[in-house]
Amino acid sequence: MSIFDQIRKPTLLLDEQIVRRNIRAMAQKVAASGVHFRPHFKTHQSCQIGEWFREEGVSAITVSSVDMAKYFADCGWDDITLAFPVNLRQLDEIAHLAERIRLGVLVESVETVQALGERVRAPLAVWIKVDVGANRTGIAWDDVETASALVKTCQAYPALRLNGLLTHAGQTYQAAYPAQVEEIYRQSLSKLQSLRHVLEQQGLAQSLILSVGDTPSSSIVQDFRPADEIRPGNFVFYDVQQWMLGACTWENIGVALACPVVSLHPRRGEAVIYGGAVHLSKEYLLSKGQRFYGLVALPKDGRWSEPLPGAYVSRLSQEHGILRLFPHQLEQLRVGDLVCILPVHSCLTAQSMGRYLTLDGNWIEMMPRF
Structure with a gap:
């Protein structure tokens, strides 16, 4: 029986061969650059998929929440x-995790460093989060005053170990x-190098690690140096956004x-699917001024086909998804058929x-929803 014969409602299909190939390719690329690989697990959120990373030699990971850190621990x-x-309301949980594992956290305020220093007793790796242009979180890359204050405050607490400077260049997602x-x-x-140099010149810190991590850069750049560590996550699955970026x-x-497929409307050039915002x-993304929420493929040879041109x-x-299709594409569909939607953003x-x-x-479970 085909895998598609057992599907009754929106179901997220995973091609294990492709996923393992993506993991292997990135691990080999990182090794060739001679930098440390700390992949982000927020995309797949699965112990089982995590084991596929172990098979490629991965021993250190990145997560996006305390709950996720506990799950993977x-x-x-x-x-x-x-x-x-750092969410100061979860200091107790962070302190307990630091007693179990080698835990690293991100800081960008002196108040946060002080709170960690006063609460955490086990060794804790501290990263200064630096904003290099994404304008989401982190101190400005040229804010030497705040960076210096963070370093000095870290050094005042014996359990805190300043690892380095960490950033996420999310502006790559807007690249043309x-x-x-x-x-x-x-x-x-x-x-990052500039900020590190100033801190070293001030005698405040030596040998700070530079950690970066976004899938577009990690996929397109061939030599990751002078970074010391990269932390991409989405590459495990990729998606339409990465495809359009050339990653x-x-x-x-x-x-x-x-x-x-639950209904067909040939006069409108549309089909309606059971698969809406709660699923995708x-x-x-925008293409020629038109929003789209995924691309359309069909079941083929036990997996999905190449995306249908223009669909x-x-x-x-x-719960509803509305597909735009050409007439000859609509003619291929019947109510009750399945279509395969390639997501704009596989993480979400x-x-x-x-x-x-x-x-x-086989079913692969993700971490429980807390």
């Missing part, structure tokens, strides 16, 4: 960076072409949302769905 991971600004991604990467490293090909996309999220998810409500689709069905019929 329970899975046997003992070197985890929590790449989200691959060469621009590379330029953003080089500029980001130059800014991957459609063959690298490792997940697709299988959705039943409302993340969208896309044009609108979403809670995975988060929405909560588990995966592999193409050989």
Whole structure:
């Protein structure tokens, strides 16, 4: 029986061969650059998929929440960076985790460092979060005064170990072409190097590690140096956004949302699927001024086909998805058929769905929702 015969409702399919290939390719690329690999696990959020990373020699990981850190600690991971600004309301949980594993946290205020120093007794790796242009979190890369204060405050507490400077150059997601991604990467490293140099010149810190991590840069840049560590996450699955950025090909996309067709409207050039915002999220991209929420493929040879030319998810409500299709594409569909939607952002689709069905019929569970 085909994997598609057992699907009754929106189901997130996972191609294990593609996912393992993506992991292996990135691990080999990082090794060739001679930098440390600390992949971000927020995309897949699965102990089982985590084991596929271990098979490629990965021993240290990144997560995005305290709950995720606890989940992967329970899975046997003992070197985890929590790449989200410290939430002071979870200090007790952070302190307990630091007693179990080698834990790293991000800081950008003296008050946070002081709170950690007063509460945490086990060794704790501290990273100064630096903003190199994404304008989300972190101190400005040229804010030497704050950086110096953070270093001095860390040094006042024996349990706190200042590891280095960490950034996420999220502005690569707005790049227009691959060469621009590379330029953003080089500029980001130059800014981190500049801040590190000033701190060293002041005699405040030596041998600070530079940690960077975004999938566009990690996929497009060939030599990661002078970074010391990279932390990409989305590359495990990739998605339509990464494809459009030039970070991957459609063959690298490792997940697709299988959705039943519930109605056809040839006069409108549309089909309606059971698969809406609660399954795909409302993340969208623009193409020629038109929003789209995913690309459309069909079941083929036990997996999904290449995306149908010009076909896309044009609108979403809670449970409904509206597909725009050419007449000859609509003629291929019948009510009750399945289509496979390649997500704009695989991280959010995975988060929405909560588990995966592999193409050989096995379920892979994600971390529980707390």
